[in-house]
Amino acid sequence: MKIAVLVKRVPDTASVFKIAVDGKSVETANLKYVMSPYDEHAVEEAIKLKEKNGGEVIIVSVGPSEAKEIIRSGLAMGADSGLLITGAEALSPRGLAKVLAAALKTLAPDVIFAGKQAVDDDAAQVPERVAELLDMPHASVITRFECLGASVVVDREIEGGQYTLELPLPALLTTQKGINTPRYPTLPNIMKAKKKEIREMSVGELGLASEALAAGCTVEAFTLPRQERLRKVLEGESIQKVQELVRILRETEKVL
Amino acid sequence: MTLGGLLLVVLIVAAHAVFFARVYFIIRCIRLGQGSLPAAFPLLRMKDVLVKGFGQVLVLRQPAGIGHFLIFWGFFVLTYGTLEGLIAGVFPGFSFAWMGPFYWLMNTLQDWFGLLVMGALAVALYRRFVWRPRRLQASLAHTIDALIIIVLIAVLIKAFYAMRIIEPKPGFTPVTDMLRPWFVSVTGKAAHPMGYAAFHWLHNVVVLSFLVYIPFSKHLHLITALPNLYFRDEKRIAGRIPKLDLEAEGMESFGISKITEYSRKDLLDVTACTECGRCQEACPAYFTNKPLSPKEVVLGLKAHLFEECPALLRDRTAAPKKALYPDVIEKDVLWACTTCRACEEACPVEILPMSKLIGIRQARVLMEGDFAEEAQTALRNVETQSNPWGLPQEARGAWAEALGVKTLAEDANVDYLFFVGCAGSYDQRYMQVTRAVARLLQEAGVSFGILGAEECCTGDSAKRIGNEYLAQMLAQQNVDTMNGYGVKKVVTACPHCYNTIKNEFPDYGGNYEVVHHTELLAALMQQGKLKPKQGPATVVYHDSCYLGRYNGVFDAPRAAILASGTLKELLRTRSNSFCCGAGGGRMWMEERIGGRINEERSKEIIQVKPEVVATACPFCMTMISDGLKSEHRADIPLKDVAELLAEACGIVKKDVVEGE
Ligand code: SF4
Ligand code: SF4
Numbered sequence: 005m006k007i008a009v010l011v012k013r014v015p016d017t018a019s020v021f022k023i024a025v026d027g028k029s030v031e032t033a034n035l036k037y038v039m040s041p042y043d044e045h046a047v048e049e050a051i052k053l054k055e056k057n058g059g060e061v062i063i064v065s066v067g068p069s070e071a072k073e074i075i076r077s078g079l080a081m082g083a084d085s086g087l088l089i090t091g092a093e094a095l096s097p098r099g100l101a102k103v104l105a106a107a108l109k110t111l112a113p114d115v116i117f118a119g120k121q122a123v124d125d126d127a128a129q130v131p132e133r134v135a136e137l138l139d140m141p142h143a144s145v146i147t148r149f150e151c152l153g154a155s156v157v158v159d160r161e162i163e164g165g166q167y168t169l170e171l172p173l174p175a176l177l178t179t180q181k182g183i184n185t186p187r188y189p190t191l192p193n194i195m196k197a198k199k200k201e202i203r204e205m206s207v208g209e210l211g212l213a214s215e216a217l218a219a220g221c222t223v224e225a226f227t228l229p230r231q232e233r234l235r236k237v238l239e240g241e242s243i244q245k246v247q248e249l250v251r252i253l254r255e256t257e258k259v260l
Numbered sequence: 261m262t263l264g265g266l267l268l269v270v271l272i273v274a275a276h277a278v279f280f281a282r283v284y285f286i287i288r289c290i291r292l293g294q295g296s297l298p299a300a301f302p303l304l305r306m307k308d309v310l311v312k313g314f315g316q317v318l319v320l321r322q323p324a325g326i327g328h329f330l331i332f333w334g335f336f337v338l339t340y341g342t343l344e345g346l347i348a349g350v351f352p353g354f355s356f357a358w359m360g361p362f363y364w365l366m367n368t369l370q371d372w373f374g375l376l377v378m379g380a381l382a383v384a385l386y387r388r389f390v391w392r393p394r395r396l397q398a399s400l401a402h403t404i405d406a407l408i409i410i411v412l413i414a415v416l417i418k419a420f421y422a423m424r425i426i427e428p429k430p431g432f433t434p435v436t437d438m439l440r441p442w443f444v445s446v447t448g449k450a451a452h453p454m455g456y457a458a459f460h461w462l463h464n465v466v467v468l469s470f471l472v473y474i475p476f477s478k479h480l481h482l483i484t485a486l487p488n489l490y491f492r493d494e495k496r497i498a499g500r501i502p503k504l505d506l507e508a509e510g511m512e513s514f515g516i517s518k519i520t521e522y523s524r525k526d527l528l529d530v531t532a533c534t535e536c537g538r539c540q541e542a543c544p545a546y547f548t549n550k551p552l553s554p555k556e557v558v559l560g561l562k563a564h565l566f567e568e569c570p571a572l573l574r575d576r577t578a579a580p581k582k583a584l585y586p587d588v589i590e591k592d593v594l595w596a597c598t599t600c601r602a603c604e605e606a607c608p609v610e611i612l613p614m615s616k617l618i619g620i621r622q623a624r625v626l627m628e629g630d631f632a633e634e635a636q637t638a639l640r641n642v643e644t645q646s647n648p649w650g651l652p653q654e655a656r657g658a659w660a661e662a663l664g665v666k667t668l669a670e671d672a673n674v675d676y677l678f679f680v681g682c683a684g685s686y687d688q689r690y691m692q693v694t695r696a697v698a699r700l701l702q703e704a705g706v707s708f709g710i711l712g713a714e715e716c717c718t719g720d721s722a723k724r725i726g727n728e729y730l731a732q733m734l735a736q737q738n739v740d741t742m743n744g745y746g747v748k749k750v751v752t753a754c755p756h757c758y759n760t761i762k763n764e765f766p767d768y769g770g771n772y773e774v775v776h777h778t779e780l781l782a783a784l785m786q787q788g789k790l791k792p793k794q795g796p797a798t799v800v801y802h803d804s805c806y807l808g809r810y811n812g813v814f815d816a817p818r819a820a821i822l823a824s825g826t827l828k829e830l831l832r833t834r835s836n837s838f839c840c841g842a843g844g845g846r847m848w849m850e851e852r853i854g855g856r857i858n859e860e861r862s863k864e865i866i867q868v869k870p871e872v873v874a875t876a877c878p879f880c881m882t883m884i885s886d887g888l889k890s891e892h893r894a895d896i897p898l899k900d901v902a903e904l905l906a907e908a909c910g911i912v913k914k915d916v917v918e919g920e
Contacts, residue, residue: 016644020652034654036644188629188636191514191729
């Protein structure tokens with residue numbers, strides 16, 4: 005069984021973020037990067053499936069060549085090889101999905117796992133787009149996975165409950181936190197991961213037309229969440245305070 | 261030779277055969293361990309054996325040790341007579357009388373020691389069966405073991421006196437002389453040739469039974485304790501965890517997952533246990549009813565060693581009957597250890613129970629990735645942001661901004677590197693301590709700088725949780741940075757950083773003169789560069805394990821406290837100090853079993869009615885602060901020694917609290 009996992013290199017959310025001078029991007033100089041946390045659950049689920057049914061796990065990522073480190077951490081968890089596509093990291097989810105779909109077509113996996121979203125832009129759509137492009141059934145935000153051979157059964161989290169789906173293979177699934185506990189890499193696996201292959205290819209090698217990669221949307225501006233407090237205490241009767249609060253939220257802060 | 265003599269010869273030979281066969285077996289067991297026994301500097305080692313072994317210095321640290329001292333020396337003195345008796349049993353009429361005055365002296369000593377040893381035995385019996393202090397509460401088998409030995413020795417001494425009463429020897433022997441009239445009045449006559457022979461036989465048979473019994477019982481320590489002192493491993497003393505070679509060719513297994521992966525010294529260690537229970541009595545985990553007892557760890561390993569060895573001696577690759585983990589050392593035993601080192605400090609024969617546990621932790625973490633999830637989160641945070649909270653590495657030097665403290669990148673031409681540590685950089689409360697230290701150093705005109713965002717976690721928690729790989733990366737990174745700036749002297753406000761930099765960084769090529777902030781501050785006071793004003797407060801100081809027991813820094817924090825108030829000591833203080841519960845990575849794990857160590861310690865603190873509690877370690881501060889809260893005594897101010905001193909030196913509070 006061939007299992008692919010889509011992972012993304014993202015800044016650690018604990019980093020100090022600064023907006024770059026262009027106002028449309030984030031300064032990357034002092035950022036620490038990690039594998040997007042939901043992707044770790046995807047890698048874990050893929051390795052568990054491999055341990056049960058045999059096969060191979062391939063970690064696939066789009067990013068700069070530094071993203072190899074992130075792939076390497078998936079290999080240290082027990083995946084077998086990696087594929088990194090460079091030169092496409094600036095693409096919008098639409099273009100990104102096309103690149104990944106083209107690359108995955110050459111791999112022809114039986115199961116594809118991905119985190120439910122990447123914690124940098126929280127777009128939460130690339131894996132689903134990939135599945136649609138590959139014409140694969142897909143289920144997002146799964147909290148349980150079971151392989152029945154030709155099909156898989158998953159639980160999906162929904163507001164206030166969950167429902168269970170059965171999908172024929174090949175299929176794509178995105179993982180939610182509760183599904184498993186990503187393993188802590190062992191030293192022998194870390195050592196082995198250093199020798200495992202990570203294939204690097206540039207987006208050009210996929211032969212996609214540049215208009216196909218055109219952005220569906222573009223970033224206009226980035227702003228940081230405002231952190232300073234107003235330190236304002238409302239006075240008067242409760243009813244007046246509530247009215248005043250609503251007025252401020254609507255007129256001054258324009259959040260309602 | 262008489263028939264009796266012949267019989268005795270047969271018994272002597274048989275007893276020695278059994279004895280040496282067992283000793284040989286034990287030596288072969290120990291030789292299944294890795295490496296060789298440390299043996300450099302034989303003269304120093306001999307001195308150790310003389311002072312700690314024959315001088316019984318370690319044993320005598322507790323009052324009960326006096327009894328042991330008497331039995332120990334009584335053993336040597338009485339063995340002189342025993343030997344004479346054995347030879348005389350084979351060659352009737354033999355005696356050491358030709359030794360002249362020495363003979364006289366030894367006879368005198370035997371007479372005295374006989375009484376002293378009997379007294380010590382009575383106390384030993386009383387402690388085991390009437391008083392029963394917690395450390396001597398043992399399983400039935402172990403209690404019977406103790407009883408057998410006590411009875412054997414008592415019978416020996418009785419027989420000895422009986423023989424001397426019947427057949428006096430030259431010497432000043434008041435005890436025998438006093439007993440003689442009583443003996444005569446009971447038996448009706450003074451000469452008892454048959455009686456003498458009977459006691460002589462009894463004595464000889466008991467001596468030989470004792471010889472056979474020793475290596476099968478806890479009294480194996482008679483044979484192994486002195487060698488254990490002799491072969492002490494200086495690479496491991498004082499809690500130092502040697503660097504593992506992770507890149508060794510063909511290495512496939514790291515840490516300890518089989519008993520034979522321990523070093524020979526480790527195995528010698530476990531055979532030397534006297535079952536005295538001092539380690540257990542000192543252990544904070546045991547004290548709070550967790551399943552860990554360092555004594556049981558050692559005895560468990562000893563039993564396991566002897567159980568597995570026969571098969572292993574036939575075939576080195578034999579599969580073990582029991583797994584070291586989790587059959588011999590269980591999960592909750594392994595992870596309960598705070599690495600406070602109280603057990604190692606307490607042990608009279610320098611056994612290192614804690615080191616045994618660390619080895620198994622290394623195997624769990626490096627080979628299986630198996631350790632508490634909360635701790636995994638902390639270590640992952642260390643991997644990305646180089647601090648266990650996962651706060652931005654970039655913000656590491658943020659505490660210093662308003663104080664005008666420069667980084668080495670800005671100015672490397674300073675005397676001291678102030679190595680701040682993770683807690684000092686990120687913990688809101690401890691940042692105040694960091695600022696107090698920095699302000700005091702500025703006040704005293706010390707030239708120092710920090711690494712700021714270039715500083716990494718030293719890896720103390722990672723190392724003691726067992727993640728040697730991560731610990732090595734962190735250490736190397738820090739050493740490379742520090743060496744890059746030509747750092748020579750380091751001051752740190754964290755005993756864990758202190759211990760790691762001082763005792764473990766040399767393994768990575770980092771050799772610095774390291775001082776804890778309390779040491780530097782005490783020195784600055786002495787040089788008159790800091791002039792604190794005496795205040796009235798009664799301060800209770802809680803010793804940090806890693807500063808005190810690990811590195812012997814007891815007086816500097818006290819000197820700093822005395823300059824600003826009066827000092828009150830806790831019942832368990834200095835090298836007996838009781839852990840706060842946070843060491844060994846326990847800071848990052850939930851404490852789910854038994855009582856809480858920090859609450860126990862806080863109760864002890866509250867008991868002595870302090871006006872102020874002082875600590876010198878960020879972990880201690882957090883743990884004691886929580887402990888005081890749960891004991892509803894958050895009203896007692898808890899301060900670092902540096903903060904007390906800053907106040908006494910009139911440093912503006914605002915500087916320290918807000919750093920503005
Ligand atoms: S180091 Fe401390 S906690 Fe660990 S076994 Fe020894 S006494 Fe107990
Ligand atoms: S390890 Fe040391 S302190 Fe503990 S019981 Fe054995 S001899 Fe005593």
